[in-house]
Amino acid sequence: MEMEMGDIHLYIVLFIPVVLSGIFIMSLNKRKLQRTPKLPPGSMGWPYIGETFQLYSQDPNVFFSTKQRRYGEIFKTNILGCPCVMLTSPEAAKFVLVTQAHLFKPTYPRCKERLIGPSAIFYHQGDYHMRLRKLVQGCLSPEAIRKIVPNIEATAISALESWSGGHIVNTYDEMKKFAFDIGILTIFGPLDTYYKEELKKxxxxxxxxxxxxxxxxxxxxxxNAILARKRLSEILSEIISQRKEKRREEKDLLGCLMNSKDEKGQILTDDQISDNIIGVLFAARDTTASVLTWILKYLHDDPKLLEAVKAEQKAIYKQNAEGSIPLTWAQTREMSLTYKVILESMRMASIISFTFREAVADVEYNGYLIPKGWKVMPLFRNIHHNPDFFPDPHKFDPSRFEVAPKPNTFLPFGNGVHACPGNEVAKLEMLIVVHHLATKFRWGVEKSRSGIQYGPFPVPQHGFPARFWKEPCSQIQHEVA
Incomplete structure (x- = not known):
C-alpha cells in the first residue's frame, strides 16, 4: 500500500525532532566525556606491590628520571600498595604545596606516625597546624636563634675536637650526634645530663x-621502638613537671609550647607537647647531618673551592683574635661564599627527594585527574636537577646562587604551609661547623669512593669515613689520605 503524501509529511515532522534530540544528547555526552579528565600516563606495576621493587632496588634518581623521560612531567605509579601521582615541575609543586594546599593533606604510614606521635605538627592541617607552626616558627626565627650562636659554637667546637687525633670517624654518624645535641639545645636550652642521655638513648x-x-x-x-617511644613520653613528662614547679617562663621551644594558649585559653596537653618535641628532633637531626656530610665531601673534592672558603673564614677568624672571641650572628651573615656552598650542597644532594601528600578530593591538574585518596609526590630532586633551571645540573657550582633561583625551583626545605620551620637553625649550624673546620682543622678521607647510599636520606658511601686533625698553627693545610 502506498503511503499518502500527508502521512509522509507527518512522519517527517515527528521523526526530525527525535533525530535532532538524539544528536543533541550524543553531542552533550561527547562533550562531557571530553571534559572528564583522565588519569596521568604511567605504569602501575604488579597488583598491590606496584613498582615498589623497581624503586627500591636501584638508585631512585634513575627510577624517577626514567619515568619523567617516558611519560612527561606528571605520571602515575604504585608504591607500597598506594596509587601515586608524581609531579616534576615547579608549577605542579606550587599547585600541591601552596596554591591548592588545602586539597592535599600530609600523609604518613600509621606505623611511623605512632613512633613520632599523632599530635606532631606535620600530620595536621587547619587551625591546630597553624597554631603549632606559628609557635615553632617563632621560637626558631632568626630573631630567636641569634641568641644561641655562642651555644651552638661551643657544641660545634666540642664535637670537632672529639673527632681529632687522626682516628677514623664515620662523618655522617658524628654529624648526627652533633645535630641531635643542637636539637636538644634549641628545644630545652641547658638540660640536665641525665635527661639528655636518657632522651638520646x-x-x-x-x-x-x-x-x-x-x-x-x-x-x-x-x-622495641614502641617501648622506647613510651619511655620518651615519660621522660618528657618529668621535664615538663619540673618546669611547671619552677614556674619560670623559659624562651626555648619547650617553654613556648608550655605557655601557649589558644583563643579559648586552652593550653597544650603533655602528649601534644611531647609529640611535637619528638617531631622536631626527627626533622632536625638526619637531614642536617646529611647536608653537613655532603658539604665536607664537596669541599674535599674541590681543593680550589676549599681554599676560597678557608680564606673567607680566616678573615673572620682574624677579626675574632684567632678564635679567642666568639662568633656573632652578624659574622655568620658575612659568610657569602660559604652560604652559597651550603645552598649548592642542598641542591646537589637533595636530601628530601620528594614529599608525600594525599588528595582529599578529586583534583584536576593540567587536564589530568588526581583521584581522591591517591598519594601525590612532588619530586624535588627532579626539579633541582633540571637543566632548564640549573644549567649543567650535575656539576657542583656554588656561583649559580649568585642569582636567586626562579620561584619554586629550589625547595630544600619544602614550600608552603608545611615548609620546614627550622630552616634558619639548620643553616646556622652549617655555617658555624664550616667556620671551625676551615680555620682549625684539616681532614683526610679514608678510602674515598664515589656513590650514594640511602638510609633513607642520601649520604656519601659508608658515611664518608675520614680522619681529622686539629691544626697546631694558623696555617691550614688540607690533606687527602
Missing part, C-alpha cells in the same frame, strides 16, 4: 625502628 632506639617492618612481636626492632 631512647631516641636512637625509636630512630632505628622508624624504617623497620612494623611487627609488634616482642624483641623485634619495631616493638
Amino acid at each position: 631512647n631516641y636512637l632506639i625509636v630512630d632505628k625502628g622508624y624504617n623497620s617492618f612494623p611487627s609488634y612481636i616482642p624483641g623485634t626492632t619495631y616493638k
Whole structure:
C-alpha cells in the first residue's frame, strides 16, 4: 500500500525532532566525556606491590628520571600498595604545596606516625597546624636563634675536637650526634645530663625502628621502638613537671609550647607537647647531618673551592683574635661564599627527594585527574636537577646562587604551609661547623669512593669515613689520605 503524501509529511515532522534530540544528547555526552579528565600516563606495576621493587632496588634518581623521560612531567605509579601521582615541575609543586594546599593533606604510614606521635605538627592541617607552626616558627626565627650562636659554637667546637687525633670517624654518624645535641639545645636550652642521655638513648632506639617492618612481636626492632617511644613520653613528662614547679617562663621551644594558649585559653596537653618535641628532633637531626656530610665531601673534592672558603673564614677568624672571641650572628651573615656552598650542597644532594601528600578530593591538574585518596609526590630532586633551571645540573657550582633561583625551583626545605620551620637553625649550624673546620682543622678521607647510599636520606658511601686533625698553627693545610 502506498503511503499518502500527508502521512509522509507527518512522519517527517515527528521523526526530525527525535533525530535532532538524539544528536543533541550524543553531542552533550561527547562533550562531557571530553571534559572528564583522565588519569596521568604511567605504569602501575604488579597488583598491590606496584613498582615498589623497581624503586627500591636501584638508585631512585634513575627510577624517577626514567619515568619523567617516558611519560612527561606528571605520571602515575604504585608504591607500597598506594596509587601515586608524581609531579616534576615547579608549577605542579606550587599547585600541591601552596596554591591548592588545602586539597592535599600530609600523609604518613600509621606505623611511623605512632613512633613520632599523632599530635606532631606535620600530620595536621587547619587551625591546630597553624597554631603549632606559628609557635615553632617563632621560637626558631632568626630573631630567636641569634641568641644561641655562642651555644651552638661551643657544641660545634666540642664535637670537632672529639673527632681529632687522626682516628677514623664515620662523618655522617658524628654529624648526627652533633645535630641531635643542637636539637636538644634549641628545644630545652641547658638540660640536665641525665635527661639528655636518657632522651638520646631512647631516641636512637625509636630512630632505628622508624624504617623497620612494623611487627609488634616482642624483641623485634619495631616493638622495641614502641617501648622506647613510651619511655620518651615519660621522660618528657618529668621535664615538663619540673618546669611547671619552677614556674619560670623559659624562651626555648619547650617553654613556648608550655605557655601557649589558644583563643579559648586552652593550653597544650603533655602528649601534644611531647609529640611535637619528638617531631622536631626527627626533622632536625638526619637531614642536617646529611647536608653537613655532603658539604665536607664537596669541599674535599674541590681543593680550589676549599681554599676560597678557608680564606673567607680566616678573615673572620682574624677579626675574632684567632678564635679567642666568639662568633656573632652578624659574622655568620658575612659568610657569602660559604652560604652559597651550603645552598649548592642542598641542591646537589637533595636530601628530601620528594614529599608525600594525599588528595582529599578529586583534583584536576593540567587536564589530568588526581583521584581522591591517591598519594601525590612532588619530586624535588627532579626539579633541582633540571637543566632548564640549573644549567649543567650535575656539576657542583656554588656561583649559580649568585642569582636567586626562579620561584619554586629550589625547595630544600619544602614550600608552603608545611615548609620546614627550622630552616634558619639548620643553616646556622652549617655555617658555624664550616667556620671551625676551615680555620682549625684539616681532614683526610679514608678510602674515598664515589656513590650514594640511602638510609633513607642520601649520604656519601659508608658515611664518608675520614680522619681529622686539629691544626697546631694558623696555617691550614688540607690533606687527602
